Amino acid sequence: MKDDRKSALYLAITEAVMEEIKANQIEVVQEESLLRVPVSISARHVHLEKVHADILFGKEYEFQKHRDISQPGQYACVEQVTIVGPKSSIERVRIVAPLRRQTQVEVSRTDAIKLGIQPPVRHSGDVAGSAPITIIGPKGKIHLKEGCIIADRHIHMSPADANTFGVANHQKVQVEVDGEKAGVMGNVTIRVSERYALDMHIDTDDANAFAIKGTEYLTLIK
Amino acid sequence: MKDDRKSALYLAITEAVMEEIKANQIEVVQEESLLRVPVSISARHVHLEKVHADILFGKEYEFQKHRDISQPGQYACVEQVTIVGPKSSIERVRIVAPLRRQTQVEVSRTDAIKLGIQPPVRHSGDVAGSAPITIIGPKGKIHLKEGCIIADRHIHMSPADANTFGVANHQKVQVEVDGEKAGVMGNVTIRVSERYALDMHIDTDDANAFAIKGTEYLTLIK
Numbered sequence: 001m002k003d004d005r006k007s008a009l010y011l012a013i014t015e016a017v018m019e020e021i022k023a024n025q026i027e028v029v030q031e032e033s034l035l036r037v038p039v040s041i042s043a044r045h046v047h048l049e050k051v052h053a054d055i056l057f058g059k060e061y062e063f064q065k066h067r068d069i070s071q072p073g074q075y076a077c078v079e080q081v082t083i084v085g086p087k088s089s090i091e092r093v094r095i096v097a098p099l100r101r102q103t104q105v106e107v108s109r110t111d112a113i114k115l116g117i118q119p120p121v122r123h124s125g126d127v128a129g130s131a132p133i134t135i136i137g138p139k140g141k142i143h144l145k146e147g148c149i150i151a152d153r154h155i156h157m158s159p160a161d162a163n164t165f166g167v168a169n170h171q172k173v174q175v176e177v178d179g180e181k182a183g184v185m186g187n188v189t190i191r192v193s194e195r196y197a198l199d200m201h202i203d204t205d206d207a208n209a210f211a212i213k214g215t216e217y218l219t220l221i222k
Numbered sequence: 223m224k225d226d227r228k229s230a231l232y233l234a235i236t237e238a239v240m241e242e243i244k245a246n247q248i249e250v251v252q253e254e255s256l257l258r259v260p261v262s263i264s265a266r267h268v269h270l271e272k273v274h275a276d277i278l279f280g281k282e283y284e285f286q287k288h289r290d291i292s293q294p295g296q297y298a299c300v301e302q303v304t305i306v307g308p309k310s311s312i313e314r315v316r317i318v319a320p321l322r323r324q325t326q327v328e329v330s331r332t333d334a335i336k337l338g339i340q341p342p343v344r345h346s347g348d349v350a351g352s353a354p355i356t357i358i359g360p361k362g363k364i365h366l367k368e369g370c371i372i373a374d375r376h377i378h379m380s381p382a383d384a385n386t387f388g389v390a391n392h393q394k395v396q397v398e399v400d401g402e403k404a405g406v407m408g409n410v411t412i413r414v415s416e417r418y419a420l421d422m423h424i425d426t427d428d429a430n431a432f433a434i435k436g437t438e439y440l441t442l443i444k
Binding site: 108109110113121152153174177180181182183184185186187204205206208209210211 | 409
């Protein structure tokens with residue numbers, strides 16, 4: 001083959017390959033940006049219903065904001081309680097406001113072993129038949145026959161986010177984590193509501209097992 | 223087609239299909255049994271070198287066996303120490319015998335956060351530049367400038383096991399976990415020695431994040 005013909009052929013091949021690479025790169029970048037989800041770490045905390053707030057903190061007590069959390073209108077309070085199991089207790093557990101329909105204590109499995117209880121892994125709000133626990137506040141004490149859960153791994157998102165991600169409410173997905181404690185978290189529940197901001201919630205056990213600091217973006221796998 | 227010829231043909235097809243199913247079933251069963259690994263949970267513990275054992279427990283102290291652990295010749299001792307970091311301390315941390323060339327403290331990330339230290343994720347024995355920690359025993363106290371690590375996820379196996387699994391010493395593999403906290407543990411190091419019994423070792427953070435009790439068989443993925 002003559003040199004100029006060879007060059008023309010090489011050029012044509014090179015251009016075709018470059019086009020291909022460019023097309024693929026754009027696709028890859030788009031896909032990645034679509035499937036990345038910010039993550040927040042939920043430490044053990046307590047949601048209170050009105051009657052229990054009255055007992056633990058006094059009638060019509062007004063809780064003070066410590067800091068906002070990732071979901072609009074929700075905040076961790078300055079106020080803390082002690083939670084007590086048959087084996088031991090854990091002090092300085094924050095209240096998360098506003099008040100809810102039903103009191104709920106969320107702990108990690110590490111906490112549960114320390115307390116000597118066996119809470120089920122549940123969605124927030126699904127406390128029927130969950131573990132018993134005692135809560136001690138500055139003004140009083142309550143014993144819950146049920147109400148302590150290990151929160152499931154879940155991703156909050158708006159309907160618009162769900163549409164963008166191509167997932168549905170209650171769908172189970174997997175989430176991939178990079179780094180020295182890399183891996184995949186399975187059984188992650190999608191939770192869709194107009195009230196939700198895009199954020200994955202994991203407990204401190206998942207955070208520590210996967211060496212997650214809470215500032216990362218993780219990759220959703222359907 | 224006459225009925226007897228039809229029957230003969232059906233019989234031949236059925237037999238062929240059955241043979242195929244049988245062959246595949248046997249293969250599937252063998253593959254599963256090959257890739258299953260028992261798992262043990264390592265709680266925080268301390269390996270001591272002679273000079274440190276002398277300081278913490280007195281000269282020529284003889285450690286008593288509390289219980290055997292999964293690796294031949296190694297055992298958790300009756301004796302316990304307190305480990306101290308800048309933020310807090312953890313009592314009743316078991317010594318694992320026999321004595322080693324170099325003192326090493328193994329904690330989970332949950333422990334590390336409580337203690338206020340930042341140990342690296344390392345293979346056992348690789349303590350250069352790891353986190354400082356103080357150990358208090360019944361007879362004395364030592365401060366290590368380095369020696370505290372978070373042990374990496376690893377699988378002990380014999381050369382024969384490595385051959386059966388088709389993996390090599392130091393190879394990184396993934397391990398799949400089923401159940402309500404299902405997922406995949408990445409960066410799992412294969413450790414091959416004639417002295418090793420087949421067993422995966424994970425810390426309490428991994429155990430609690432994946433809801434592993436320590437009696438399961440997990441699935442190795444290459």
